[in-house]
Amino acid sequence: MLLARNLKRIAARSPWLYRINSGSCNGCDVELATTACIPRYDVERLGCQYCGSPRHADIVLITGPLNRHVKDAVLRLWEEIPEPKVTVAVGVCPISGGIFRESYAVCAPVDQYLPVDVNVPGCPPRPQAIIEGVAKAIEIWRARL
Amino acid sequence: MPTELVVLVSVLVFPGGLFAFALGLALKGVDRRVAARLQGRVGPPLLQPAFDLVKLGFKRTMVPDTAVPGVFLAAPLIGVVAMALAVALVPIAGVYMPDPRLGNLLVLLYLLSVPGIALMIAGSASGSPFGAVGFSREMALMLAYEATIVLVVAAVGLRTGHAEGQVVTFSLAEIVRHQQEHGAYLLDPVMWPAVAAFLFFYPANLGIVPFDIPEAETEILEGPLLEYSGPALALFKVMSALKTVVVLSLGIALFCPVAPDGIAGFAVWLAMMLGLLVVGISAVRVSIGRMRIDQAFSFFLKWPLLLAAASLTVVVVV
Numbered sequence: 128m129l130l131a132r133n134l135k136r137i138a139a140r141s142p143w144l145y146r147i148n149s150g151s152c153n154g155c156d157v158e159l160a161t162t163a164c165i166p167r168y169d170v171e172r173l174g175c176q177y178c179g180s181p182r183h184a185d186i187v188l189i190t191g192p193l194n195r196h197v198k199d200a201v202l203r204l205w206e207e208i209p210e211p212k213v214t215v216a217v218g219v220c221p222i223s224g225g226i227f228r229e230s231y232a233v234c235a236p237v238d239q240y241l242p243v244d245v246n247v248p249g250c251p252p253r254p255q256a257i258i259e260g261v262a263k264a265i266e267i268w269r270a271r272l
Numbered sequence: 273m274p275t276e277l278v279v280l281v282s283v284l285v286f287p288g289g290l291f292a293f294a295l296g297l298a299l300k301g302v303d304r305r306v307a308a309r310l311q312g313r314v315g316p317p318l319l320q321p322a323f324d325l326v327k328l329g330f331k332r333t334m335v336p337d338t339a340v341p342g343v344f345l346a347a348p349l350i351g352v353v354a355m356a357l358a359v360a361l362v363p364i365a366g367v368y369m370p371d372p373r374l375g376n377l378l379v380l381l382y383l384l385s386v387p388g389i390a391l392m393i394a395g396s397a398s399g400s401p402f403g404a405v406g407f408s409r410e411m412a413l414m415l416a417y418e419a420t421i422v423l424v425v426a427a428v429g430l431r432t433g434h435a436e437g438q439v440v441t442f443s444l445a446e447i448v449r450h451q452q453e454h455g456a457y458l459l460d461p462v463m464w465p466a467v468a469a470f471l472f473f474y475p476a477n478l479g480i481v482p483f484d485i486p487e488a489e490t491e492i493l494e495g496p497l498l499e500y501s502g503p504a505l506a507l508f509k510v511m512s513a514l515k516t517v518v519v520l521s522l523g524i525a526l527f528c529p530v531a532p533d534g535i536a537g538f539a540v541w542l543a544m545m546l547g548l549l550v551v552g553i554s555a556v557r558v559s560i561g562r563m564r565i566d567q568a569f570s571f572f573l574k575w576p577l578l579l580a581a582a583s584l585t586v587v588v589v590v
Contacts, residue, residue, distance in 0.1 A: 139327075141323040179493035
């Protein structure tokens with residue numbers, strides 16, 4: 128029991144991040160990139176790594192208002208991520224639709240379709256806010272392991 | 273101790289198996305940390321690769337509908353086993369000499385190409401188009417760099433063989449012993465082109481920028497590894513950690529196996545491994561971008577091959 132708990136504590140130090148752009152204006156995506164690429168906001172010190180494949184992911188970062196055209200693809204992609212996983216909505220678009228709300232072309236809010244665990248509002252959110260969101264997601268993820 | 277037991281220990285405990293596993297993960301950790309520092313970042317903890325492995329142990333392994341399940345799951349195992357055997361074949365000067373029955377340099381060459389083949393099998397068995405692209409790139413790159421290492425090994429084998437009064441020797445133990453008595457090949461001008469060729473070979477063999485073309489994350493999403501998750505992916509990470517140990521250690525055994533006996537020799541060996549890692553891998557991969565597959569292919573068939581051939585020609589003629 129103790130060993131399993133310790134191993135889980137260790138496992139929680141290696142959350143791999145995966146970005147899904149569900150029709151975002153790219154603003155939030157640029158901010159996400161800064162958390163990895165700019166020395167000032169290095170997420171790798173938390174053990175995070177942006178990975179290219181949904182199969183490798185632990186924490187999913189969704190940006191954009193979930194356009195009608197990409198909705199099915201996003202849902203399918205989300206299904207491809209092995210459990211246990213945590214979903215983070217980055218930016219105001221996946222939370223409420225942001226400036227695109229009430230448009231016929233968007234399906235926001237995202238949590239109608241996916242269980243969103245952490246919201247990081249902002250247009251776009253600051254990198255510090257994104258990192259705080261990721262830190263919160265790690266806490267939730269540790270409980271799910 | 274009966275010799276069977278000695279062989280078993282050298283494959284499972286030291287220097288193969290457990291020791292190589294721990295060392296490989298530590299080298300990967302140092303590499304990530306140094307790369308981060310060179311970019312001005314804080315970087316992950318040194319034990320990050322170990323944390324990653326534990327994490328992958330908790331995840332589910334998903335097998336895609338399009339995959340061939342048996343082959344898909346066996347590929348990483350083949351790679352790991354080949355590498356665990358390969359570590360036991362490489363001598364550490366003053367510390368470890370492999371049992372001749374384990375095999376010689378030629379066996380090691382074959383084992384070294386197994387991880388590449390495991391990746392190819394993985395890519396094609398996963399049924400993913402990205403895996404298929406990774407498969408073709410891995411194969412092209414392998415064709416390009418294998419010729420170089422064969423010529424380098426031939427040059428070293430012939431040089432040692434001539435000096436020892438034979439035609440050629442492929443026994444790593446003999447090559448190491450010869451250099452311990454007559455000085456390292458690193459200080460022998462005839463071998464300098466071969467050393468340079470080896471320095472080009474090992475980033476390609478380890479799949480590191482600028483030669484990480486088969487697993488290019490930004491283009492083909494890690495190619496053959498795309499469909500792997502959980503423990504199966506962890507096995508590939510172990511394979512790549514072990515391979516780092518094998519290739520760096522082979523470089524030291526071929527060109528600079530000069531060290532005092534016992535614990536001091538071990539420390540010297542570790543220091544050389546770290547030096548090769550930091551200078552040849554971490555510093556290179558943060559300073560340049562990835563080559564295209566056609567660029568890498570023609571590059572390998574030109575310069576490293578030419579360098580290795582130059583060494584070989586001089587060794588044969590002189």
